[in-house]
Amino acid sequence: MRDKSFHARTVAVTGAGGSLGQALLRQLHEQGAYLIALTSSTAPLELLDGNGQPIPLQQIRWQCGKEEDLRSVLAEVDILVINHGVNFHSERSAEAVQHSLEVNALSSWRLLELFGSLAAADAWPAGDASPRPPRELWMNTSEAEIQAAVSPLYEISKRLQGQLLSLRSLDLAGPQLRLRRLVLGPFRSALNPIGLMSADFVAREVLRQVHWNCGLVIVTPNPLTYLLMPITTASRWLYFQLVSRKAG
Numbered sequence: 001m002r003d004k005s006f007h008a009r010t011v012a013v014t015g016a017g018g019s020l021g022q023a024l025l026r027q028l029h030e031q032g033a034y035l036i037a038l039t040s041s042t043a044p045l046e047l048l049d050g051n052g053q054p055i056p057l058q059q060i061r062w063q064c065g066k067e068e069d070l071r072s073v074l075a076e077v078d079i080l081v082i083n084h085g086v087n088f089h090s091e092r093s094a095e096a097v098q099h100s101l102e103v104n105a106l107s108s109w110r111l112l113e114l115f116g117s118l119a120a121a122d123a124w125p126a127g128d129a130s131p132r133p134p135r136e137l138w139m140n141t142s143e144a145e146i147q148a149a150v151s152p153l154y155e156i157s158k159r160l161q162g163q164l165l166s167l168r169s170l171d172l173a174g175p176q177l178r179l180r181r182l183v184l185g186p187f188r189s190a191l192n193p194i195g196l197m198s199a200d201f202v203a204r205e206v207l208r209q210v211h212w213n214c215g216l217v218i219v220t221p222n223p224l225t226y227l228l229m230p231i232t233t234a235s236r237w238l239y240f241q242l243v244s245r246k247a248g
């Protein structure tokens with residue numbers, strides 16, 4: 001029997017037209033989710049299931065910088081997967097700096113804040129014995145948070161994305177919002193044509209670890225990441241707890 005762990009849950013994925021976006025949508029469909037594909041592209045996204053049948057999904061166009069326009073859509077979403085990203089490889093122009101920070105780090109942070117505010121406003125009827133499961137946000141950072149990726153701007157922007165997630169999770173994570181960090185090694189896509197893994201393999205492994213209820217989801221052939229990433233996130237958590245405080 002098919003695993004239907006995401007049965008009737010609405011999942012929105014950014015970067016839906018990319019390799020991992022499409023692979024995640026296919027896997028989530030198999031596991032019973034309603035799909036919202038958030039894409040910056042105007043091209044229609046047509047995905048097929050294992051039997052060659054079209055996968056039902058709602059496609060919504062969005063743009064970095066206009067995250068607030070997604071408020072009404074995200075209000076209906078149970079799980080938001082922040083997955084969009086760019087890689088300028090060896091470029092270091094001012095435009096490449098701006099675009100990398102904007103797409104990889106700042107738009108992800110704005111979506112985190114937006115979804116966090118929606119989760120905080122969730123109210124369950126008093127005495128409801130079976131409230132709906134908390135909303136979830138999965139943020140796809142990268143192994144580049146802590147490892148070299150032969151792409152300085154990619155590393156800088158992914159580190160900023162990961163650090164903002166660590167800092168803001170101190171206030172945003174809680175009973176109404178479960179945050180998960182996806183730390184992935186190299187897989188093949190437009191962003192990284194020579195990746196070792198396939199996007200389908202990575203998507204399957206991500207969902208497997210989500211089913212184990214991991215907050216830190218790591219999929220990579222690099223053993224160092226399994227050792228260093230938990231230490232990095234724990235030491236950031238401790239440092240940010242000690243030297244920052246909640247507003248008000």
Ligand SMILES: NC(=O)c1ccc[n+]([C@@H]2O[C@H](COP(=O)([O-])OP(=O)(O)OC[C@H]3O[C@@H](n4cnc5c(N)ncnc54)[C@H](OP(=O)(O)O)[C@@H]3O)[C@@H](O)[C@H]2O)c1
Binds near residue numbers: 020039185
């Ligand atoms: N490939 C790897 O080795 C690797 C390793 C670790 C982590 N990652 C991360 O995995 C995620 C998915 O990457 P991928 O490898 O699947 O690459 P991909 O196939 O190039 O997909 C990335 C998608 O991000 C979206 N995007 C790009 N520029 C955008 C912009 N300006 N505004 C909004 N959306 C934009 C696009 O999707 P739409 O056209 O649908 O908007 C694009 O297809 C990224 O966050 C990447 O950093 C990748």
